[in-house]
Amino acid sequence: MTTSRGRARLGVLVPFTNGNLEPDLVLMRPDGVSLHSARMGGYDEDEVPDAAQMQGLGAADLDGPLSLLLGVKPDVVIYGCTSATLTHGPAFDRALADRIAAASGAKTVTAAGALVHALTALNVKKIGFASPYVPAINDMAVGFLGDLGFETVSRAEVDATLGNHEQGALDPDAVYALGLRANSVAAEAIVLSCTEMRSVEVIDRLEQRLGKPVVTSNQAIMFETLGALGIGGGMQGFGQLLEKGGR
Template sequence: MKSSRGRARFGVLVPFTNSNLEPDMAMMCPEGVSLHFGRMGGYDEDKIPDEKQMHGLGAADLDEPLRLLMGVKPDVVIYGCTSATLTHGLQFDSALAERIRSSSGAKTVTAAGALVNALKTLGTRRIGFASPYVKAINDMAVNFLDDAGIRTIARSEVDETLDNEGQGALGTSRVLELGLRADHPEADAVVLSCTDMRSVEVLSQLEQELGKPVICSNQAMVFQAMQMLEIFEPIQGFGQLLDQVGTCNQHN
């Protein structure tokens, strides 16, 4: 049986309606690492998670959820929402990570920053992008990645407007389809963005069908947290990024 404690602690801040980040983290968690979660608000669960709602989440006060999470003294704090900082921009994402790091004393990972870290670690410059977001957030995501030096040359979006529950309930067959539609012959990798989309479960199948790396928010966060703690044992079954963690060097 895999040990679930004793080596390190991941403290994860998760949007309060998110139903997939916690089970995803449990599946990918390295040997001896324990997981500790704190839920955060700043948006209306009954409204569509559009750019205004996610902008509000990104700007929400983290003092109380972070204070409670720090009760377990995590080694790494993970900010588990991608769109919350995509809607503010690259500089905001970096500043948020620094604020969390300064107030907590822990190493810090953000979901959007982890995507950039993973893509740069793999030497990726051109991607296909897929998400369950509204179009306006996808536009912001493309600009965010472009500012980080990563060009989006193909894009895949859901046909309908999904509420918070709908994003989390999107089935793996739909996620697989989104990923396949995001591919382009000139793309170095495909990105599946959103911590509440069931991307982790289809990473290996997508990579087999596309013949290239597939990066998703939750996988990228685990990867960067492992880099920061110098945990380099591969984690099998969740894409090339974690399969090859021992041979990848952090870019920053």
């Protein structure tokens, strides 16, 4: 019998249109770990999530959603948008994590920081990159990772400009195809960035096809979170990263 609570509580700050982060985290959560969320604004639901929109989300005031989230006394607070800090740069991402940690007293994980943590744990330097973002955000994401020592040697983009809900509506087969297009001989791992994209469901399938690690935003979040909680032991079904166990 599995248990839904009692071991640790995860507090998740979620962009208000995002419908896939929470289901992914529930899918990957260990026994006894519960999930609690609060929604963030700062962007326009009906606008294309371009650099300006995502920078607006990253810069939005978190006092309201964070204060409500802290009512459940989470052990870890997760900032659940990758592009909101990718578009501002590594220093902004670290400063945001520090501010959340100071305000909450909890360990803090950001989606962008979790990608970096995961690639470091895998000892990977050269990546293939894909996301549902507009090309300008992909440029910023590649620059963010480049500033931290990761070289993007191949890259794939979606064929259309996707709105907030359209990004989440990409089905796993479309995400799988995107991951294949991001691959190259030189890439040591594939990165699928975006907490709204349904990447978790195709990790094992892609790894079996490509013979290399696949890192996704939500999988990386869970990996770093498990490490922050001191929960070890491999987890099957979500790629080589989680088979390593959190650390």
